[in-house]
Amino acid sequence: MNTLLKRYRAVRQRSAALAAPLSEEDCCVQSMPDASPVKWHLAHTTWFFETFLLERHERDFQPFHPAFRILFNSYYNGVGDKHPRPQRGLVTRPALHQVLAYREQVDRRMERLLEEAGQQPEMLSLVETGLQHEQQHQELMLTDLKHLLSMNPLLPAYVEASPPAAPPLASAAWQEFAASVVEIGHSGPGFCFDNEQPRHRQFVESFALASRLVSNAEFLAFVQDGGYADAALWLSEGWDWINANALQHPFYWRCEDGKWAEFTLHGLQALDPHRPAVHLSYFEADAYARWAGARLPSEAEWEHAARTTHDFGRPALHPAGAGDAAPGMMAQMYGAAWQWTLSSYAPYPGYRPAPGALGEYNGKFMSNQYVLRGSSCATPEGHARISYRNFFPSTARWQFTGIRLARSL
Known part of the structure; x- marks a missing residue:
């Protein structure tokens, strides 16, 4: 065969x-x-x-x-x-x-x-x-x-078994990268979509990237600090959006009697402080980054940093915690949550869509979307790669989308 x-x-x-x-x-x-x-x-x-x-x-x-x-x-x-x-x-x-x-x-x-x-x-x-x-x-x-x-008031589970407990979470470290000309985009053998090409050079200033994703505990601190009520943290369109929809916390979170829970494919579960915060919109990711004194990475920064790891993770129904990552290593680049970047979804220099109807696959969506990088717990095995460009509008929350912080140096 x-x-x-x-x-x-x-x-x-x-x-x-x-x-x-x-x-x-x-x-x-x-x-x-x-x-x-x-x-x-x-x-x-x-x-x-x-x-x-x-x-x-x-x-x-x-x-x-x-x-x-x-x-x-x-x-x-x-x-x-x-x-x-x-x-x-x-x-x-x-x-x-x-x-x-x-x-x-x-x-x-x-x-x-x-x-x-x-x-x-x-x-x-x-x-x-x-x-x-x-x-x-x-x-x-x-x-x-x-x-x-x-949407079902019974909150049924897709799979009844609870996810395994996440290991205790280590403090996030900041991995520093010097200013340099970097190459991004697909190269070599193997499949890629047309929006991942052509490979090209970009200059990035010196920056630092968090070694893991923002956790539920860290995002809960933002919620409890009044992050959803502080207009100074939000882009104007984002502020209008959260107020029009009366948003006060991430999409699948709920609080009863002071206890926070999260709806998952395993049903309603107690909010695990060690797992990454997911189902966040671009607006929420950007507001959290401002509150944390940081920003979101560009997709060039993300791809440059991602070349330090090739662990593409394994599929799961809920994202796992980072645990205690080895010093100098980037954890959760793949297999936990798609990570918002501050880069608008646009063609690379010299981009040409595929001919025929398949040319509609990616190119015609290059408007009013932001790029996400990595992969999520729901991404099938063998589907993730370093140059993959996912994209969603700024209000999208139903995907496994999370936050990796960046800083300029």
Whole structure:
């Protein structure tokens, strides 16, 4: 069996495994316009292979169902019409079992295509893009599901077992970096998205980066110090946003009888002071950094510092604590929470989007978004890399997003 076929099977099976503990009702509901039902994720990732691989390369191609081309298109205008994103939760039909049958049929056809394809670089590259795309949706399946379950007054758990206790947290150290010309962006073999290229030089002034992420205990101190009530700490748009939405603490936190708890995929858990604070917007991250006498890093600073570690972490349902990191090492660069940077999401010098409909994958979103770096506990194994550029608008909170502080020297 060729390596890509084995990888195809493993990625596709993991998506099905993530959905396996859920009821059909769990898989159908959409909790907000920014999230999608699990059933839609399962269908859309299959639509990608049917539309971009089978339709182009399969002899005597016939779609599984003609209506799926519109129903499960996400944002590819070059492919044709789309079902409105906020209405994905209204699609009660096809049922979950029909979506699973869709996946099984497309998988059989894709496996036959891969066995017959040989070494066709363009097609194999497109298959890898589809697998990376599905891994992105695996992370979204977990974060969208977490938001959905949090809307239920029963606060049900995705997995009943509690997460293991986090080890005691060491004080954060400041790792210093001299001013220099650095190179950022993808280079060498291996997959990357088009927004990670071209590799280019940037000058960074001397700076220091915190050796770990901001913890729940540290962010709780900001909350208890009146951080959400101090206009001086907030960007103007952020101040208007938290007041319009009456925000006083992170998204999944709650306080009852003076005791703080956090909703997780394991259900409601006591707030663990040793774990990183997550589900924070850019506005919250920026305000905390000001309160702490620091700032957020630029993406060039983050990538330069990240070259000191290659521990990409392992997937989990809740971010682990940093423990006692070795001196001079950067902890939690990967595998805990995506880390906000102060860099607006924009093209690198010389950037060229991919040709055709796939050129819509990243480039057209380069407006009103901020770059996040690293990976989260929900990022699938093998999906993280040093040059990865995630991006979200400044108010996004439903992803596993956290804070790493920086200082200018």
